[in-house]
Amino acid sequence: ANPEGGGSSGTGSGGQQTASAASGPTCTIEQYGATKVDFKNAVVGFSQSEAEANPFRITETQSITDEAQKQGVQLLKRNANSNLGQQVSDIQGLLAQGANLLVVAPLNSEGLQPALDAARAKHVPVVTIDRKLSSATPCKDYLTFIGSDFVEQGKRAAAQLVKATGGTGKVAILLGATGNNVTTDRTSGFKDYLAAQGKGLTVVAEQTGEFTREKGQSVTEQLLQAHPEITAVYAENDEMALGAVTAISGSGRKPGKDVKVVSVDGTRNAVQGIVDGTINGVVESNPRFGPLAMSTLRDFLSGKGIPNTVTIKDKEYDPGNAAAEVAGAY
Amino acid sequence: MRLDRLNLRDHGVYLALVLLVLVNLVITPNFLTADNIRTQLVQMVPVLVVALGMALVIGTEGIDLSVGSVMAIAAALLPLYLGYGALPAIGICLVAGAAAGLLSGSLVTFAGVQPIVATLALLVGGRGLALVIADGQLKQIRNQQLLDLGSGSVLGVPLTVFVAAVLVVLVALLVGKTTFGRQLVAVGGNRKAAEFAGLPVRRVLLVVYLLSGLLAAGAGVLATARLTASDPSSVGLLVELSAITAVVVGGTPLTGGRVRVIGTVAGALLMQLIAATLIKHDVPASVTQMLEAVIIASAVLLQREGTGLRLRRQEAR
Amino acid sequence: MIAGIVRRHGALAVLAVLLVVGGLSFSTFLTPYNLSNLAVQATFLAVVALGMTLVIVSGGIDLSVGSTFALAGVLAAYGSRWGLLVALLLPLAVSALIGLVQGALIARWRMAPFIVTLCGLLFARGLLQLLTKEGSTTYLVPQDSALRWLGQGAVLVVLAVLGYLAGGVLLQRTGFGMRLFAVGGNEDAASLMGLPVARTKVSVYVLSGLLAGLAGVMSTAQLGSGVTVVGVGLELNAIAAVVIGGTMLTGGAGAVSGTLAGVALLAVIQELINQVGRFNSSMQAVVSGAVLIVVVVLQTLLSRARR
Amino acid sequence: MSNIVLEAVGVDKHFAGVHALRGVDFTLRAGQVHALVGENGAGKSTLIKVLTGVHQPDGGQLRLFGDAVSFGSPAQAQQAGISTVYQEVNLVPQLSVAQNLFLGREPRNRLRLLDFAALYRQAGQLLGELGIPIDPRRPLTSYGLGVQQMVAVARSVGAEAKVVIMDEPSSSLEPREVETLFEVIRKLHERDVAVVYVSHRMEELYRICDSVTVLRDGQVVHSGQMAEIGRLELVATMLGRELTNVRTVFSGEHDSRSGTALRAVGLRRRTVLDGVDLDVAPGEVLGLAGLLGSGRTETLKALVGLQPLDSGEIQVDSTTVRTGSVSSAIRAGLVLVPEDRKAEGIIPHLSVRENIVLAALPRLSVAGIVSKRRQRELVDTFMRRLRIKAASQEQRVSELSGGNQQKVMLARWLAMSPKVLLLDEPTRGIDVGAKAEVQALVDELADQGLGIVLVSSDLEEVVEGADRVVVLREGASVAELTGDQVSVDSVLAVIAHEA
Numbered sequence A: 001a002n003p004e005g006g007g008s009s010g011t012g013s014g015g016q017q018t019a020s021a022a023s024g025p026t027c028t029i030e031q032y033g034a035t036k037v038d039f040k041n042a043v044v045g046f047s048q049s050e051a052e053a054n055p056f057r058i059t060e061t062q063s064i065t066d067e068a069q070k071q072g073v074q075l076l077k078r079n080a081n082s083n084l085g086q087q088v089s090d091i092q093g094l095l096a097q098g099a100n101l102l103v104v105a106p107l108n109s110e111g112l113q114p115a116l117d118a119a120r121a122k123h124v125p126v127v128t129i130d131r132k133l134s135s136a137t138p139c140k141d142y143l144t145f146i147g148s149d150f151v152e153q154g155k156r157a158a159a160q161l162v163k164a165t166g167g168t169g170k171v172a173i174l175l176g177a178t179g180n181n182v183t184t185d186r187t188s189g190f191k192d193y194l195a196a197q198g199k200g201l202t203v204v205a206e207q208t209g210e211f212t213r214e215k216g217q218s219v220t221e222q223l224l225q226a227h228p229e230i231t232a233v234y235a236e237n238d239e240m241a242l243g244a245v246t247a248i249s250g251s252g253r254k255p256g257k258d259v260k261v262v263s264v265d266g267t268r269n270a271v272q273g274i275v276d277g278t279i280n281g282v283v284e285s286n287p288r289f290g291p292l293a294m295s296t297l298r299d300f301l302s303g304k305g306i307p308n309t310v311t312i313k314d315k316e317y318d319p320g321n322a323a324a325e326v327a328g329a330y
Numbered sequence B: 001m002r003l004d005r006l007n008l009r010d011h012g013v014y015l016a017l018v019l020l021v022l023v024n025l026v027i028t029p030n031f032l033t034a035d036n037i038r039t040q041l042v043q044m045v046p047v048l049v050v051a052l053g054m055a056l057v058i059g060t061e062g063i064d065l066s067v068g069s070v071m072a073i074a075a076a077l078l079p080l081y082l083g084y085g086a087l088p089a090i091g092i093c094l095v096a097g098a099a100a101g102l103l104s105g106s107l108v109t110f111a112g113v114q115p116i117v118a119t120l121a122l123l124v125g126g127r128g129l130a131l132v133i134a135d136g137q138l139k140q141i142r143n144q145q146l147l148d149l150g151s152g153s154v155l156g157v158p159l160t161v162f163v164a165a166v167l168v169v170l171v172a173l174l175v176g177k178t179t180f181g182r183q184l185v186a187v188g189g190n191r192k193a194a195e196f197a198g199l200p201v202r203r204v205l206l207v208v209y210l211l212s213g214l215l216a217a218g219a220g221v222l223a224t225a226r227l228t229a230s231d232p233s234s235v236g237l238l239v240e241l242s243a244i245t246a247v248v249v250g251g252t253p254l255t256g257g258r259v260r261v262i263g264t265v266a267g268a269l270l271m272q273l274i275a276a277t278l279i280k281h282d283v284p285a286s287v288t289q290m291l292e293a294v295i296i297a298s299a300v301l302l303q304r305e306g307t308g309l310r311l312r313r314q315e316a317r
Numbered sequence C: 001m002i003a004g005i006v007r008r009h010g011a012l013a014v015l016a017v018l019l020v021v022g023g024l025s026f027s028t029f030l031t032p033y034n035l036s037n038l039a040v041q042a043t044f045l046a047v048v049a050l051g052m053t054l055v056i057v058s059g060g061i062d063l064s065v066g067s068t069f070a071l072a073g074v075l076a077a078y079g080s081r082w083g084l085l086v087a088l089l090l091p092l093a094v095s096a097l098i099g100l101v102q103g104a105l106i107a108r109w110r111m112a113p114f115i116v117t118l119c120g121l122l123f124a125r126g127l128l129q130l131l132t133k134e135g136s137t138t139y140l141v142p143q144d145s146a147l148r149w150l151g152q153g154a155v156l157v158v159l160a161v162l163g164y165l166a167g168g169v170l171l172q173r174t175g176f177g178m179r180l181f182a183v184g185g186n187e188d189a190a191s192l193m194g195l196p197v198a199r200t201k202v203s204v205y206v207l208s209g210l211l212a213g214l215a216g217v218m219s220t221a222q223l224g225s226g227v228t229v230v231g232v233g234l235e236l237n238a239i240a241a242v243v244i245g246g247t248m249l250t251g252g253a254g255a256v257s258g259t260l261a262g263v264a265l266l267a268v269i270q271e272l273i274n275q276v277g278r279f280n281s282s283m284q285a286v287v288s289g290a291v292l293i294v295v296v297v298l299q300t301l302l303s304r305a306r307r
Numbered sequence D: 001m002s003n004i005v006l007e008a009v010g011v012d013k014h015f016a017g018v019h020a021l022r023g024v025d026f027t028l029r030a031g032q033v034h035a036l037v038g039e040n041g042a043g044k045s046t047l048i049k050v051l052t053g054v055h056q057p058d059g060g061q062l063r064l065f066g067d068a069v070s071f072g073s074p075a076q077a078q079q080a081g082i083s084t085v086y087q088e089v090n091l092v093p094q095l096s097v098a099q100n101l102f103l104g105r106e107p108r109n110r111l112r113l114l115d116f117a118a119l120y121r122q123a124g125q126l127l128g129e130l131g132i133p134i135d136p137r138r139p140l141t142s143y144g145l146g147v148q149q150m151v152a153v154a155r156s157v158g159a160e161a162k163v164v165i166m167d168e169p170s171s172s173l174e175p176r177e178v179e180t181l182f183e184v185i186r187k188l189h190e191r192d193v194a195v196v197y198v199s200h201r202m203e204e205l206y207r208i209c210d211s212v213t214v215l216r217d218g219q220v221v222h223s224g225q226m227a228e229i230g231r232l233e234l235v236a237t238m239l240g241r242e243l244t245n246v247r248t249v250f251s252g253e254h255d256s257r258s259g260t261a262l263r264a265v266g267l268r269r270r271t272v273l274d275g276v277d278l279d280v281a282p283g284e285v286l287g288l289a290g291l292l293g294s295g296r297t298e299t300l301k302a303l304v305g306l307q308p309l310d311s312g313e314i315q316v317d318s319t320t321v322r323t324g325s326v327s328s329a330i331r332a333g334l335v336l337v338p339e340d341r342k343a344e345g346i347i348p349h350l351s352v353r354e355n356i357v358l359a360a361l362p363r364l365s366v367a368g369i370v371s372k373r374r375q376r377e378l379v380d381t382f383m384r385r386l387r388i389k390a391a392s393q394e395q396r397v398s399e400l401s402g403g404n405q406q407k408v409m410l411a412r413w414l415a416m417s418p419k420v421l422l423l424d425e426p427t428r429g430i431d432v433g434a435k436a437e438v439q440a441l442v443d444e445l446a447d448q449g450l451g452i453v454l455v456s457s458d459l460e461e462v463v464e465g466a467d468r469v470v471v472l473r474e475g476a477s478v479a480e481l482t483g484d485q486v487s488v489d490s491v492l493a494v495i496a497h498e499a
C-alpha cells in the first residue's frame, strides 16, 4: 500500500490542497528544455503506482481525472499495480501513446530512472506527486515534486501523542509496509520528535501492520498481551489505527482513554473515530493532487518558474476540530 | 492408530508444536492465559478454514491458489446483502464461493487446465472482481448478528473458533468415513487407476474444488465479521501460501493420495504460534521471515519420506 | 515431439492474433518505439521464466525466483561500488547458493519443491530486508559504473536472446537436457537407469537461481539502483508464462521457445489492456484473469486436439 | 568351470515388518544363464535390487570378480558393468524410444552436443538386430506394454555389460517376442556375459537356463544345475509343498449355458479398432488371441467404456450398455482387470484393504458413509480366497510383491460380483502356484455362470483356459476357433497367416 490504505466512505469533496510558500530555486521551461505545447491541446499522461483499492489512491486518481476534465485536457491513465517494472513500462507506454506532459505517482523513491530518461529524450516534463524521488534531480530528471513531508507527518503525530498522553507512557508503533519510504519517514519523524521532546514516552514494540486494518488488529492483539503496560499506539496510517481500536476494545480496554491512538491519513472513518473518542489525533495526508498538479503544468508551459519542491500543507485533526471537519475528510 | 504407524512422518508437526509451546512457556510472558489462547485460536480461524479445503484439493494432487481472492469476493458481497439479514447474506457469499470453486473445478476437469494455472487466473481476476463489486471501498459492518459472530462467544469459546471446530469435524468425517473421501484419496493416489476402477473422477474433482471455494468464502465471512469491516483489498492476501504450508506441514503430501485433517489443524496452529511468538518478541520483519522459512523447512524435514525409491505418482494423462 | 511443436505453436498463434488485432485497433501499438519498450521490459521475466522452464521440465517448481531476483538486484547495486566484477559475482554467487541449498534439500533430502522454494522465497526476502535495514536503504549504482552500460535496452535484449539460445541448446541438444526430461518424466526410472538424478536436480535449481539472479542484476543495471520492492509475485508470472508456452507442470515435456512466446503473450496482453485504457485497476485485474483463462484453455485444448 | 563374476554372501534385507532376504548366498559365473525362481514375494526382486544398488543390504557382502563392492545407487552398479531390466517397466514414457534406449550414453557430435541422426540410426540398428519393428522416433507411450518391455531389454543389451539381470522380462511377451528375447540371451551367452533370468514360466526356464537358484521366504532353498532338477520337483521346491498338491493347468471345458452374457458388435475406433465382434455365453471362457498391438487391450478397454467408440454396440444380458462410460459398464456388471497394474491398477499409497474395496465402496456404504466392519469382512474373505500374502489388511499395497498386487486387482473386481469379467494378462507376473489358483478361480467363476474374456500373451494359457478363441488382427476380429480347433498350433497358424 501507499502512501497508504485509508478509511471507507467515498471521496469527500472538501479539503483542496494548498502549497506552503515556496522558496529556493525554480525551474523554467527553458531551463528544463521541454517542448512547448499549448496546455489546452496537451495530452497528459498519468502513471498511478498502486491499485485504486484504498481511499487515498481512489481520491488521488479521481482528483486528477476530474481536474483534467475541468481543464479540458486529454488524459491517459495507467496503473502499475505495485509493480515497479510495470511502472517503467507504463510511463514509456504513455510516451508511446503521445503524452506530452506527465504526472507520475512513483511506486518507489528509486528505480524510475529509465522512464525519466525516456521522457527527457522526448522533452516531456514530469511532475511527480505524493512520493519524492530521492536521488533524481529536479529540473533535470523531473520537473518538480508535489506532496507532503512524511517526516513532518511523523513529527506532528508524535506531538499529538505527547499532548494526548501528557508525555509519559509505553508506545507501540504499527509500521507501514516494509521497504516503503513512507514507512521509513513516518517512523523516523516520530522517533526524532520523541527523542527531542517526548522522553517520557518509550517505544516498547514496533511491528508492521502492512497498512491494513486486519494486520493492525491482529498485531495489536498480540502486542497488548505481551506488553499489558502499553498505553499508546502510533499507527502509520488510519486503517491500522482502526484495527488497533477494535483490538483494544476486544482486550477490555477503552481505546482513546486507556490506550491513546494517533495516526496519519485523515480518512473520514478515522476522523469520525476522534469524534467518537476512540482515536486521539490524526495528521492529514492530502491526496487531492489534481488542481495543484494541473496548475503547476500550466504555469510551467506559460513560462513561469516552478519551485523544485511544492510541499503541501496537511491539516491536523484533533478532538477540538474533528466534529467540524469530518465532513470534509476523504 | 496402529502402533507400527506411529512414526515421525506422521507426527513431526505435533513434535514441532510441542517444542514451540515449551519454548514459549519459558520466554513469553502471559503465554498460558485464557486470553492469549483465545487470541491465537481466533486469529488462526480464517487460515484454518481455508486450509481444510486446500487439504482436500491437495489430496487430489491439485492446488488452489484462488482461495484468497474468493475470500475477498465473499467479503465484498457480504455488506451488499446484509439488508436481507445476516443469514441470507452469508448464504449468498457461500454460493458465490461455491460458484468460484466450480469454475476452477471445471477448468481443471473439463478443459484439462493444470490446477495451478487455472486457479492462478482466478487469483488475479477474483480480487479484481471483489474490488469492482465493492467499488474499491472498505465498508464498515453494522449488522449486529454478524458482529456477534465475530466477537461473541459461548462458554468462553469464541463463536468463530466454534464454527471452525465444527468444520474440522465435518471435513475429518468426510475424508475418513465417507465414500467420497476414499474416492478422493484414490483419485489423488493414481488418477488413471481410479478411472479404471470406475470412480467418478470428474465429479470428485469438481466437488473438491467446489468445497474449497465454499470454505474459502466461509473464511471470508468469518474474517469480515471479526474485522467488523469488509475489506476486499486486503482480506485473504497471501492466505493461499499460509494454507498450503499448514496443509503440507501437517503431513499431507503435495503429490496427493493422502489427507491429514488433524495434521492440518496442527499445521495451522504451528504457523499461528510462530507468527505470534515473533511478534510478541518484537522481532523485525526481516528476521521474522527468515526464521519462518527455517522453522517451516525443519518441520517438513521431520516428516519427509524415508530414503530409497519413492513410488511416484503416475503421469496424469 | 509433434505434440511439443503444436503446444509451442499454441501460444504463438494466440500471440500473432493479438498482435494483428492490437495493430489494427491502436495506431500507437505496433510502433517500433512501443515494441522495443515492451521487449526491453519483458527481458527480466523472460530470463526468470527460462530457469523456471528447466525446473518445471525436471518435474519441480521454483517459487523463490521473485525474491532471489530482488535480492540479487540489491546485491548488485551494493557491490557496484567495488567495480563491475563484484557487482556481477556477488549477486550471482548468492543466487547460485540459494539454488544449491534448495536443490540439495529437494534432491538429497527429498523434500517437496513447492515447500522448499516457498521457504526460499521467505528467506531471500527476509535477507534482502535485513541488508537494507528493513527496506529503508536503497543502494545506488555509481554514475560511472560499467554496470549501467549493461542496463541499456539493446544489451538487455541481446542477453535474453543469448540466454534462450543457450537454454534451447541445453534442453534439446545435450545429455543434461535429456536427463532433465527423464527425471521429470519418470524419476524412479531415471534413477534405475543409472542417471545421476540428484545431481541433475541440484543443477537445475542452481541454474534457476542463477538466472533469477542474472535477471535481478540486469534490472538493477537498468534502474540504476537496487530497488527493494521489486519481484513480488514474479514467480507466478513466470509459471504462467511457462505453462502458456506449453510446458506441462507434471514434468518431462516442454520447450524454451514456448516459454518465450508465453512471456511475449503476457506482455502484449498487459499492453493491450493498457492501450484500451478504459479500465480502472480492479477491472484490469478482472480482464487479465479472464484473458488468462481463455488463453490457457485455448492452449490446452489446442495441444490436446492435435495430439 | 568358468570364473565367478558376481557373488552375494549371506545377504540380509529387512523392510518394515518383513524379513525379505535371510542370509542369501548367490553365485553367478561368466557365460552362465542363471534362473532365479520362487513364489511371489519370495524375494527375487529384492535380491536383484540389492545386487544393483537400489537397496542397501542390512547384512552380508557383495563381491564383483572377487572384490568386495557396495553399490550406493543403480548408477554405480551400471558403471561396474551390471545392467538390469527391472520387473515393472521402468522407462520414461514421454521420451522417444531411441532416447530411452540411449539415455545416459547418447551419441555426441564434435561439439559434445547430441547427435540425433546418429541416435536414431543406432537405435534403428539395435531394434533391427532384435527384430523389434518399431519407429525409434515415436514416444514410448504410443506403444503397448509388451513393446515397452522389449525396449527395456534392448536398452540393457545395448550397454557394454558383464552381467545382465532380467526380472520377468517375458511376462507380457508373445511367443514370437520371447523367441527374440532368447536369441538375445544366446548372444550374450556367447559373449561370455552372465545372465540372471527371472520368470514364472517353467518351459522358458528349461529352454535357456543352465543353472538355477530357488528362493523361498527370503531364503535359498536350492541351488544347482538346471539339468539336475525336474520340472515338478522345481515347482515343489519353490512352493515347499508336496508334488501331488500342485496343479498347473486349467480344467479345460466348462459347461456354458444358453444365452449371451456379453455381445459386442462392430466396435470401431479411429486408428485402433476396425470392427470387433464378440459374444460370450454365461459360463463360457472366451480367449482373445493376436499379435502384440493387434488390439486386444484396446478391445477390452472399449468394452468397459475406457475408450470412447466411433461406432459399435455392446450388450450385457441383452441390455445395451452406453459406450464410453465406465460407470454404466460397471453397473451392467462388466468389469476389467487391466494389464498394467502399476499405472492403471493399484493406488500405491493406499492399503490392501482400500485397494480391494475401491470399486465396491458405494455398495458398502449407507448414505455415503462407509462401514469399516463390512469392508474388513469383505477384504478378509477375498484375501483368504485368493491367498493374498500381506502383513495385514492395512499394509500399503505398493509394498506387496508383484504377484500379490495382481491378486489384489482380481479381488477388487470379484468383490463387485460381476456378470462378465474381462481379464487382460491376469497371470502376468504370477508364480506357478498362484497361477494355478487364478486359473482354478477362473474355472470356478465360469462354473458359477460368469462370462469371461481372457487375454494372455501366454498362448498355452489361452488355449487351455478358453472354450473358444477369437483372433484379432489390426483391430478387427478375423477368425474364430472352436472345439478341437482350439490348440496352440492352429491358433498360431491363424495368427501367422497375417505375416
Ligand SMILES: Nc1ncnc2c1ncn2[C@@H]1O[C@H](COP(=O)(O)OP(=O)(O)OP(=O)(O)O)[C@@H](O)[C@H]1O
Binding pocket: D015, D016, D018, D020, D038, D039, D040, D041, D042, D043, D044, D045, D046, D047, D087, D399, D400, D401, D402, D403, D404, D429, D431
Ligand atoms: N519397499 C518395500 N517395503 C516393504 N516391503 C517390501 C518392499 N519391497 C518388497 N517388500 C516385501 O519383500 C518381500 C519380497 O518381495 P519381492 O518383490 O522381492 O518378491 P518377488 O520374489 O520379486 O515376488 P514376485 O514374483 O511377485 O515379483 C515381499 O513380502 C514384499 O512384500
Ligand SMILES: Nc1ncnc2c1ncn2[C@@H]1O[C@H](COP(=O)(O)OP(=O)(O)OP(=O)(O)O)[C@@H](O)[C@H]1O
Binding pocket: D133, D134, D142, D143, D144, D145, D146, D147, D172, D272, D290, D291, D292, D293, D294, D295, D296, D297, D298, D299, D339, D457
Ligand atoms: N509393431 C508393433 N508391436 C506392438 N505394438 C504396436 C506395434 N506397432 C504399433 N503398436 C501399438 O501398440 C498398441 C498396443 O495395442 P493393444 O495394447 O491394444 O494391443 P494388444 O494386442 O493388447 O497388445 P499388447 O500385448 O501390447 O497389449 C497399439 O495401439 C498399436 O498402435
Ligand SMILES: [Mg+2]
Binding pocket: D044, D045, D046, D087, D167, D401, D402
Ligand atoms: Mg518380483
Ligand SMILES: [Mg+2]
Binding pocket: D144, D296, D297, D339, D424
Ligand atoms: Mg495387451
